[in-house]
Amino acid sequence: MRIDLIRPGFAEGYQSPARMEPLALGILAALTPSRHEIRVFDERVEPLDLDGPVDLVAFSVCTFSARRAYQLAARYRERGVPVVMGGFHPTLLPDEVEAHADAVVIGDAEDTWPQVLADAEAGHLRRRYVSEGRPAQPAAPDRRVFRGKGYLPVRMVQFGRGCPRACEFCSIRAFYGGAVRHRPLSDVLAELEGARRVFFVDDNLMADRGALIALLRAIVPRKLRWSSQMDLSLADDPELLDLVRRSGCESLTIGFESLAEANLRQMGKAWNLAGSYEARLARLRAAGIMVYGTFLFGYDQDDPDVFRRTLAFAQGQKLFLANFNPLQPFPGTPLYERLAKEGRLVYDRWWLEPGYRWHEALVRPRGMDPETLTHGCRWARERFHGVRSILRRLPTRAHVRHLLVYLAANVVSCLDIRAKSRLGAR
Numbered sequence: 001m002r003i004d005l006i007r008p009g010f011a012e013g014y015q016s017p018a019r020m021e022p023l024a025l026g027i028l029a030a031l032t033p034s035r036h037e038i039r040v041f042d043e044r045v046e047p048l049d050l051d052g053p054v055d056l057v058a059f060s061v062c063t064f065s066a067r068r069a070y071q072l073a074a075r076y077r078e079r080g081v082p083v084v085m086g087g088f089h090p091t092l093l094p095d096e097v098e099a100h101a102d103a104v105v106i107g108d109a110e111d112t113w114p115q116v117l118a119d120a121e122a123g124h125l126r127r128r129y130v131s132e133g134r135p136a137q138p139a140a141p142d143r144r145v146f147r148g149k150g151y152l153p154v155r156m157v158q159f160g161r162g163c164p165r166a167c168e169f170c171s172i173r174a175f176y177g178g179a180v181r182h183r184p185l186s187d188v189l190a191e192l193e194g195a196r197r198v199f200f201v202d203d204n205l206m207a208d209r210g211a212l213i214a215l216l217r218a219i220v221p222r223k224l225r226w227s228s229q230m231d232l233s234l235a236d237d238p239e240l241l242d243l244v245r246r247s248g249c250e251s252l253t254i255g256f257e258s259l260a261e262a263n264l265r266q267m268g269k270a271w272n273l274a275g276s277y278e279a280r281l282a283r284l285r286a287a288g289i290m291v292y293g294t295f296l297f298g299y300d301q302d303d304p305d306v307f308r309r310t311l312a313f314a315q316g317q318k319l320f321l322a323n324f325n326p327l328q329p330f331p332g333t334p335l336y337e338r339l340a341k342e343g344r345l346v347y348d349r350w351w352l353e354p355g356y357r358w359h360e361a362l363v364r365p366r367g368m369d370p371e372t373l374t375h376g377c378r379w380a381r382e383r384f385h386g387v388r389s390i391l392r393r394l395p396t397r398a399h400v401r402h403l404l405v406y407l408a409a410n411v412v413s414c415l416d417i418r419a420k421s422r423l424g425a426r
């Protein structure tokens with residue numbers, strides 16, 4: 001069969017400056033027997049070939065790309081080409097997705113995609129395929145499909161899937177439950193061969209302390225530069241922090257979410273309160289690690305002044321990068337259920353709204369109106385990425401040590417914000 005694997009963009013015409021390898025497409029390619037002919041399209045970085053010769057099309061779909069995926073799928077289905085959809089959105093909302101696809105895959109590809117292919121070849125695709133072990137044992141991607149697409153020189157690598165934490169707003173628990181699964185260390189080390197810069201895409205690299213220690217000890221001699229996502233409790237674990245530092249950690253994305261204790265309790269993230277943000281950030285800075293902080297706005301304690309306070313914190317703490325996001329209720333999360341019950345969703349299904357703009361408020365907060373939420377986030381984001389702020393956040397050991405990365409990442413982030421703000425939709 002001739003198979004097109006597609007990662008749809010946010011919207012037609014949007015090209016991301018933050019080009020990162022889409023691992024799901026690499027894994028689908030690796031799981032496809034060589035008798036099939038595959039083409040891989042990442043709409044964030046290249047145009048699609050909607051009229052090309054193809055026997056089966058598979059989309060990897062997140063909630064923010066669902067509407068675009070449905071538009072594209074309609075074009076293929078008009079031509080009689082069968083469409084398969086998998087990924088976060090199809091897993092969390094299969095009933096909705098089923099109306100736009102010939103087959104929906106729930107969960108991971110490793111134990112479903114080979115069956116999808118066998119059935120498609122035999123001409124009897126089933127409507128649904130459900131992955132058994134969630135999370136499945138992650139496969140290694142076929143990296144040849146990433147070549148020539150202009151991705152950033154950072155190798156995306158997955159060590160494990162899942163997160164033991166249960167934050168109200170996060171899709172990870174809805175997708176995997178609380179389970180965590182790691183790949184054999186030898187497979188991961190083989191995948192790191194020849195890499196200089198790596199991003200471990202794990203939902204929380206600290207999900208299993210013992211497994212992480214084994215990985216880090218193995219990569220100390222390799223002189224890698226790596227980044228990932230962890231939680232703030234790393235700063236309370238001197239032994240692990242030291243190993244993280246020695247193994248070449250350059251930056252970590254950490255969810256601070258809010259400076260208000262009651263908000264953290266409400267979102268199920270009270271464990272973030274185990275120590276002060278300032279003291280823990282000081283330890284991370286002392287270890288030379290750049291911190292990318294993420295913040296959420298729209299929980300019950302937030303008032304119109306919260307943006308100023310949070311921006312002052314992010315700048316004062318000299319964060320490497322920061323995300324100031326209005327609360328996004330993703331389907332399947334406890335947050336979505338609660339806000340729907342409380343009648344506080346601006347749209348029933350925001351991801352289907354043609355008029356929805358990227359980072360527009362999606363909830364009616366208690367302490368401000370939705371417009372204030374939208375503008376406050378935009379204000380903080382633009383201020384944080386301004387030239388003066390970039391220079392003001394520069395003087396830390398970590399930023400000076402990784403000067404080029406610091407500057408390049410801030411510029412790319414700034415361009416991405418502008419590109420998304422110009423979009424008619426998300």
Ligand code: B12
Binds near residue numbers: 020028058085086136
């Ligand atoms: C790294 C990452 C990023 C990177 C970019 C990654 C990239 N390659 O471009 C950055 C940091 C830029 C990013 C940004 C964002 N991200 Co992000 N990101 C991730 C993260 C941590 C890992 C992605 C990854 O590589 N996964 C590994 C692959 C192998 O997993 P997978 O895609 O799920 O694929 C498996 C299955 O889903 C399935 N599958 C997937 N597609 C298909 C298709 C078929 C046909 C089949 C059969 C199976 C199948 O099989 C695969 C292998 O088993 C995920 C969390 C996660 N666990 O995936 C969040 C995640 C995807 N991101 C998320 C979000 C919300 C965002 C943002 C919107 C955040 C924001 N508010 O700005 C932005 C916007 C993204 C954009 N397009 O610009 C959410 C999506 C939730 C949802 N319901 O859609 C996730 C799930 C995180 C979360 N905690 O909820 N992200």
